[in-house]
Each structure stands twice: as structure tokens, then as C-alpha cells.
Amino acid sequence: MALFSKWRSLGQLVSTLLVALLLSCGGGGGNPPPPEGNLRVFNDGNLTLRHLYVTPSTSSSWGVDQLAPSFLLPGESITLTRLYPGSYDVQARFSDGSWDQVYDVRIQDQVTTILSMLNTGNGAVAVFNNSGFTLNGIYLTPSISTTWGPNQADLPLLTGQTLTLTGVAPGTYDLRVVFSGGSSLDTRGISVIAGATSTIQVN
Secondary structure, X not given: XXXXXXOOOOOOOOEEEEEEOOOOOOOOOOOOOOOOEEEEEEEOOOOOEEEEEEEEOOOOOOOOOOOOOOOEOOOOEEEEEEEOOEEEEEEEEEOOOOEEEEEEEEEOOOEEEEEEEOOOOOEEEEEEEOOOOOEEEEEEEEOOOOOOOXXXXXXXXXXXXXXXXXXXXXXXXXXXXEEXXXXXXXXXXXXXXXXXXXXXXXO
């Protein structure tokens, strides 16, 4: 669940439209062109879109920034061409640090897929283990909640490591960490702000 790892978040405000492109067929013989489609991404947020990542859904990383060194102002778009048909994941990162992600975008041969990306205004919480002990459990829940919810740590967090929980809606949260020996430590009243990362150091 690191900041740039690929994970699915709820409440994404995205829309996907398919627009068929009619491609003319030249006369005569020859080999047919290889299958390929296009992806047109609109910045429908109210902030500058700084980074755009588009990778096959089977990929475990986001790959290279498709915008670098450019950017998209609100209302602008970019068209990525010659994509091999299949399913793709898309992440847009905005100037305030917020992002939008959409998974399993279908690219079809001779079709342009139009995708609308919005800045959802989420924040993040980074947990830095400075305790000298391994953390086996990390729980983050809204302060108004009566339960801790699921363990956010996929793997034990060793001393000196940081786990960043992304896509956290703005608000006030409580954090519980569970040490390898079974004891726990709670931090309450953590403020999460859109586009910002709140860092909690566990000692």
C-alpha cells in the first residue's frame, strides 16, 4: 500500500465512454495493420494534472509518467495512441497531491476510449516505525468509529520502514499499531487534509 503501489479505492468519480473511430481501408493487398486503440484522458478536476500513469492491468507498477515534462490544465486532454487492446489501469496525480485512479479500462482495436479524471481531494497517512520492534498490525479508522477495521499492513513493518496509507478521505482518525510481541499503541486525533500526508512516528 505504498504511495505509488496500485490499489483499488472506493468512491472514485470517473466516467468511461467509448467513441468508435472509423478508419479508412486502403485498396490493394498488403498485411493488415496491427491491432491498436487510443486513450484520451480529460482533466475534469479543478486543479492542474501533473502526472499521468497508464499501465496494463497485469502490471504491478505504474511505470513512466505519460505527461512528463508537460501537464494538463483543467479542461485539457491528452490522447495516448497505439495502445495494444486489453485492460489498463490509469492514475492521475494533481498539483495538490491528490489523485484519481481507475482500473480495468478497456482498450479496443480501432476505438478511442475517453476517460474523465477528477481530483478527489484525498490525503494520506505515513506510519514510520522508529520503535526498534517489528509492527505486525496497523489499523486506521475514523475517530467516530467504534471498531478498528482491517489490518492495513500486508507485511510486517520492520524498524526504519514506513508504510503510507493512501486515498484517505479528509477528517480525523485514530491509529493503532500492534507490535510483534502483542502489545499495542494508539494515536488519536490524527488530522488528514486533502493533498497532504500526515506522518506518524512510532517510538
